[in-house]
Amino acid sequence: MIELDTLTYLFMALAGVVSLIATYLAVLENDLIRAVIFSALQSTVYAILFYLLMAPDIALVYIPVAVGLYPAVVLFLIKKTERSEGDLGGAGGGSE
Amino acid sequence: MSELNTFLFNILLFSLFFNVGISLYGIFARPSLIKKIIALTIFSDTANVLAIAVGYRGWPSPSQPPIPPVITTTEPSIDDLTWFARQAVDPLPQALVLTAIVIGLAVTLFLVFLTLQVYRLYGTTDVRRVARLRG
Amino acid sequence: MRIKKFLVLSSLIILVLTLSLAFTKGALGHYPLPLPGVRLLASWYLFTTLNPQYPVFTAMSPEAVTAIVWDYRGLDTLFETAVFFLAIVGALALMRGISLKSALNNASNRVGDGGLSLICKTAARLLTPLIIVVSASIALHGHLTPGGGFQGGSAAAVAPLLVLVIFSVYFLLSKGVSEKPMLILRTVGLVGIYLTALAAVLIGLFTGLNAYVFQNQPKPDAPLGLPAQISGALISGSLLFFNVFEYLAVAGGFTLVFILLSIPEEVVKSFIGGETHE
Secondary structure (H helix, E strand, C coil), X not given: CCCHHHHHHHHHHHHHHHHHHHHHHHXXXXXXXXXXXXXXXXXXXXXXXXXHCCCHHHHHHHHXXXXXXXXXXXXXXXXXXXXXXXXXXXXXXXXX | CHHHHHHHHHHHHHHHHHHHHXXXXXXXXXXXXXXXXXXXXXXXXXXXXXXXXXXXXXXXXXXXXXXXCECCCCCCCHHHXXXXXXXXXXXXXXXXXXXHHHHHHHHHHHHHHHHHHHHHHHCCCEHHHHHHCCC | CXXXXXXXXXXXXXXXXXXXXXXXXXXXXXXXXXXXXXXXXXXXXXXXXXXXXXXXXCCCCCEHHHHHHHHHCHHHHHHHHHHHHHHHHHHXXXXXXXXXXXXXXXXXXXXXXXXXXXXXXXXXXXXXXXXXXXXHHHHHCCCCCCCCHHHHHHHHCHHHHHHHHHCCHHHHHHCCCCHHHHHHHHHHHHHHHHHHHCHXXXXXXXXXXXXXXXXXXXXXXXXXXXXXXXXXXXXXCCHHHHHHHHXXXXXXXXXXXXXXXXXXXXXXXXXXXXXXXX
């Protein structure tokens, strides 16, 4: 029978791994809108993590800021500028 | 059983360390200013989660979780307070992270305006193209 | 490309798992994580945050985080607020001279139409007052339950952003939420924070008693202090005022920046182009 504390730590470990995947995909994505969505996924996982780490204050401030305001602001910026990260001189950061 | 708990908590900590590494790579190596902003927010959020994780404490017993640093009564006795101080997690990192998140948003908004101005003046947000321009 | 991404990702995860296993098995010595206790300073904060038996040390607030933010480490937060102020001022300086007033007159017929669908607009009409009410509740109960000025302010800033995205910036302006009222709201909040920080000193000047900047509860050589309770209701001295004013400052500042951010590019271009011609 799995204990309650082990279950909580299991959720924390899962959240850590999911945030690792989301961060990797967000940083290496060429389409900026998809990158913002992956970043929002990572923020959601962090919000769950704050809740599990017994920080209700931080969860309250983190959910509007990182799940609501950050992606909206960056989407505004992308809408006003350019959508893709652009390839110039064989770049694209991680493709070499 | 406690070794399994330590293993799971270690997974969380190492995932956060790797997030720091990946987001630093994004800040330094990716060409787009917008991607740099996204990576910067990931970096600061990860630093905040690490600070909160430092303030976490192990479970007092397998069925009793640590409690948030909030007293649930307005007239606690000394016994209540002693029990509370033995159960609650560290409030100091939470207080520091709380202001850091909001101030981080304000600073990010400033960076967004700078990027917008760069785009208005140069027509691109790619740092390699901005570096090739003259004047 | 997709396979390469998958390979890199799975090797990263395997590396994380291996490192965790190595450290669990004692790569740097054996230690239980997370540590079973907290630091002495943290226990002290937890023990004295609402402890009338130690009137010299207590902050008279059951919420240890708010007590640390605005009492034990109040100066930290004051200068954080200064950084917030400067960041917003920087954003304002980049957009100086650009105003939507003239564009609003040309586009007065654009207020109603545009934006997202009717379903979104109806939902936003219902949700926006709720968001404001919940954020005010978070801020006003900040000294009793999880919450406070920063939390409430950033939650309140979601409401104008929702209106901006779902309707348009002209709709928000036609409702009276424009740059100048938000600037005034933010200034009121910041002035309130500084006045609350100086409240004990100002009272001390008139009564001739000793008092400190950022004083909340009475101290041995400074008998002045803000009341912890008003007719039985716990307000925790200065914490309630700090929370309310920080709420105003954060909500006003963010709303101001969002309005500036959502000004259409052609309006901005007309202003910038006009400057270079002169």
